[in-house]
Amino acid sequence: MRRTLVSGSALFLLLALGCPPAADAQTRDDTLVYALQSDVDTWDPPNSVLREAIILGYHVFDHLAVRDLKTRRVVPNLALSWKALNDTTWEVKLRQGVKFHDGSPFTARDVKATFERVLDPTKKMTARGNHAKIKSVEIVDDHTVKFHTDGPYPIFVERLTALVMASEKVIKDKGHEWMQEHPIGTGPYKLVKWDRKHEHLLVRNDEYWGPKAPYKYVRIRIIPEQATQIAELISGGVDVIKAVPPDQIDVINKSGQARTASSPILRTAFLQLDQAARSGPNPFTDRRVRQAANLATDMDGIIKHVLNGLGDRVATAVNPMAFGFDAGLKPYKQDLAAAKKLLAEAGYPNGVDIVYNQGPPTVEPGLLQTDEAIVADLTKAGFRVKQNYVGDNTVFVARIKDSKAGPMFSFSWGYYSVFDADAILYDIFKCKETYAYYCNPAMDDLIIQGRSTLDQKKRAEVYAKAQKLAFDDAAYLFKWGLRGVWGISNRVDYQAPPDEVDRMFLVTPRKK
């Protein structure tokens, strides 16, 4: 028996130790290591809803347009220029001399094939909804295309940043299934290998049409545990990590190995109040109760003391980085006396009972801590808040969609990276939309007006009115715009991106 055990153990050890894959040829100096919390499901970005897929997509593919990280405006990329010929037709001129990783040239045929693939209703492509306003794509010549849209489509240019260009040859010859694991783009890096749930290895595309990436190799490691990511960062195993929790900032900054950087990101957080009574009659159908909630809470104090300043106070849910944001509108200031008075006027002189459905902190840093502070403030004004924590995000989101999250629940919205007020107003403030617990025909009018014209000046005016209305009507309990925190090794230089898309081709060795 003993012999069996010993030889068995030896076999296990042998098995265990005999598996390492061959070491890679790259050296530490020409390799950049980036960590992600979870892996992508596919290398076909339009077939994924994950931010990780968007991030990886930027490295291997190109978009027709991209965001300038300094001005936050959309600027040309594979498209050189665009103009609206009329309300429903856009003409786009394409860059010449661009090559896919397989050597074939990028032309108008690829643009047409890419859009047609995503728009095909028989295909399982998750990005279809984002581009469904496009009716057809017409090839004018090798480097000019026309897009025909279903009605005016003011965020057309914004949406050009949301689809990577694939090759017509690959789409037709290789097909959907092959594309899930073999990205052939025109981007600054090429995929060398993908070891699922473990790591991706990218190598620089030396034929790239734009500026060459400083690092020859990029390793993207999947490290699910945040504490492990931070340990890797300060022990030199990883160069860039994202979504650092506020309480870990000091650990990184005092390590001498790495530092943190923060940037406002295109996501606003707020508490939805069930004004539309989707979950049944509740006190928040009365505007005075909603106003009282906004007046009861000291959001500035919470940002300063609980979030260490990592938030940007907003008057409504429209993010300061979105087109149409009205900086002139000032947020609610805490006034407990006024809040109590409004509650009394609404028929609750002795306070009111409220159930608060809280979701897990999957995207919002410090959510649980700030929630406690908000509840404490609400209590002072006479809201007797019963907290109902839903620990699973799937269950929580399903409950919201099912109209079961009222009368009050935590929420944040990431705009799908469309820097435009429409990207939150339509989804969150329009009657009967999946996530909207607010319904006001006057607001619906403004939202529809805003998306029915291509005149940006007029749109800005309409959105200013919409924000004023949301504020006066205290549509929701407004919080702040979020800030992301990155951990960056002292061996590199990197600017934290406002669109939450990390671009490793912009990382440079640190100047000594």
Place this chain on the structure above:
Amino acid sequence: MKRYALRQLLQLGVVVVGISMLAFAILHVIGDPVLLLLPLNAGKEEYERYHKLLGLDKPVYVQYWKFASRAVQGDFGKSWYTDTPAFTLVLERMPPTLYLTSAGLVAALLIALPLGILAALKRHSLVDNLCTMLAVAGQAMPIFWLGIMLIIVFAVRLKALPASGYGTWQHFLMPAFTLGAFLAPLTMRLVRSGVIEIMNMDYIRTARAKGVGENTVVVKHAFRNACIPIITVLGLQFGQLLGGAIVTETVFAWPGVATLTVESIRNQDFPVVQCAVVLLALIIVSVNFLVDMIVGLIDPRIRLG
């Protein structure tokens, strides 16, 4: 022995089918996968299109029949997220988990056997008390915490080992020890009590009376008989070990099947969850079957009873 084996095998089949049904039912209860597959801003039309595409518009029993009739042929369907066969996905991630659990098992035995025997032989001494303390501490320590502590000491402070990842023998040390420390305390206590019980048996006294050396008495007579409950418990603990692997894999960024399964449950990627659950159940049940067989071989009373 043959009939015994046959009966065990039959039970094995029933258990696997039962588990697959249970997993299928639970998955359908916890929520709607289409909500997760599509972007938050997808409209109703998109939602219904997806329901149809995935076959979720059919009754649950029809869905299960479709799944089961394909699964017996080894076709578990394609992952809804990656569009690759679920079987390939799970199989690809199986070796790292098997390596990790095997290494964890070896680590547990390396800790538990010597300490357990030592504690039994030096009963009520300082050594025994120290071993008991170690066992209590080991049982009380969450895997998660131990893993992070090891990383802080060996990777961040001493820079002796890589903090996380997979690929070289250095990557094995901390995860294997963490998982081993999780399994070792119980095994050690069992070894100790087993050896103590057997050391009081008549045949041990006889062996000693015959003049057999103490080492031979302990190793050949006492330990060998103490092995029966240990092997049984190790077999039963294999499921626990896979549970421990989920946490260990997460802490050490180990690309195994345990994290894949948890992630797929979160995403409600039915085909992958089904495939993983069935394969893992098969492994656990097979390990238990093997244990039964080994114990039956060692101890004739069991297979006859």
